[in-house]
Every structure is written in C-alpha cells, then in structure tokens.
Amino acid sequence: MSRPPTFVPPPCARSLRLPTARGDFAVLDARPPTGNVRGTALLLPGYTGSKEDFIAMLEPLAEAGYRAVAVDGRGQYETDGPNDQGAYAQSELAHDVLAQAAAAGGRVHLVGHSLGGQIARAAVLLDASPFLSLTLMSSGPAEISPAQRQRVELLADALGVMTMDEVWSAMQAMDAAAPEDFDAVRNGHREDLRRRWLRHNPAQLLVTGQQLAAEPDRIDELASVRPLPKHVLSGERDDTWPVPLLDEMARRLGAHRTVVQGAEHSPNTDRPRETAQALVRFWDRH
DSSP states (O other), X not given: OOOOSOSSOOTTEEEEEEEETTEEEEEEEEOOTTSOOXXXXXXXXXXXXXXXXXHHHHHHHHHTTEEEEEEOOTTSTTSOOOSOGGGGOHHHHHHHHHHHHHHHTSSEEEEEETHHHHHHHHHHHHOOTTEEEEEEESOOSSSOOHHHHHHHHHHHHHHHHSOHHHHHHHHHHHTXXXXXXXXXXXXXXXXXXXXXXXXXXXXXXXXXXXXXXXXXXXXXXXXXXXXXXXXXXXXXXXXXXXXXXXXXXXXXXXXXXXXXXXXXXXXXXXXXXXXXXXXXXXXXXX
16 A cells, blocks of 8 residues: 555645546646646556655646646545446546546646556557656556465455455554554554545455456557657566566657666655656656
C-alpha cells in the first residue's frame, strides 16, 4: 500500500470535484502561484492508492509552472463507485480518463502510477488526441510479478469473507514491524490511511487486482501511437515490475527513461521532489 506523507494539500492545491461527462471525480487541483500555466498534467494513482499519493509533488510542479490534477478514479477513496464489478472493466476506467482529460481543459500530460499507468495506456490506445505526453511511472508492460500476484490473490480471498475493516486490521498486523507505521501511530497518519482504505469500493479492488494479475503485453500497440512522446519513470528498485523489465519496455517504446535514485515502487512518495523535477524536464522538452 502506498503511504503518502500527508493528506493535507499544499496551499497551491484545492480539493474539489471535477465534473465530467462520466460523472464527478474527487481531485486535488494545484496551480502555479503566478497564474501563468505552462501546461496541465493529469495524475492517476495506483492500486489501493488515491490522489494523495501525488500530494508531495504538487508544490514543485506548480512552482515549475504546471497545473497538476491528481484524481481519485471511480471507486477510489473520495470518488464513489457502484458495487457492480462490470463498472471497473479497464475500458470503462479508460473512458473515465478521457472524460477527465476533457474536463481538465483538453491537451494534458498524462501520468499513471502502477495500475494507473496501465489504465493510462488503455486510454491512450482508445484515443491519444487529448494527450501531450504519456509517463508510465513504475508501471510495467504486462502482469505484475509472481510475488505481487500472490498478494493480490490473498487480498481477493480476504475480501470474499471479511469486511474492509477486518481486512485493514489483518494488513496492519502483517505490517506491524514496518518503521513507517510507528511514525504513523505518533502523528495520527495511520487513521488517514485507514479512512482511505475503508472508502475504497471492494468491487474496484477485486476487478483491478484481477487486471494487474492478467494484463497482457500491449507495448507494441503503444509504441505505434505516434507522435505521442513517452516516458518510463521508476525507482532504482521495484518488486512489482523488475527494473530491467522497465528498461526493456522503455527501449521497445523508444521512450525517455528516468530512474529516480533512492526510490522504490512509489517514487512519487519516496522521492517526490526529484520525481517532479524529472517530469518537468520531460514535459519541457515537449
């Protein structure tokens, strides 16, 4: 589970609802302090995540002149979603992204972390015209690693027989030795994480978990989408998609490649300022 450093947005960002042709989505909308916007970025979170996973990146992006719109997808945290599992088919989520891009003002730089990257890819393959560039952040070419597939399967089994609150308690018991959890206890941050978990729709978690475990390789399709500039960004270690696999994916895409030192699967929370700087350098080129 991703652990954003805080759930309190910086002064440059507002928490609001983004009205779209496919319903309203909860977003954090950060804008440059000068009002001079060089471009807009749409940021999609990963599995079990939320818009808050980008919260530490919003200020440096705004300072660089970019508007950043971080989104809760349908069924994630503060965006409601139905209990019907069919509502979370990848094509449905991809159409949501197209609607979000239109509502954000048209041509945007699209960034997807982990699961968000695979949804971003699906959106681009439906219609690339709303996007100025695509960044796949710690998001691989196909299904997740065997170890992560096992974790997703365990979660699915648990969701079949336990409440969300019971699953949360079980996950916390397994993670009790993690140092960051002791910090969370001291500053009350664990309650923010718990509240986010409880507001996820279980149907969304079940369906998107299945997608992660069975996603086909669509890199050749994506490589043929031109002239869209592409960027593969990751930490220097990743247990969901091995870094050499991401290196090879970038080569196949002809994509710009960034490895954020000191970061693992979530460079957006591990090294947010360095990650924001890498995005700005890429966007500035295009």
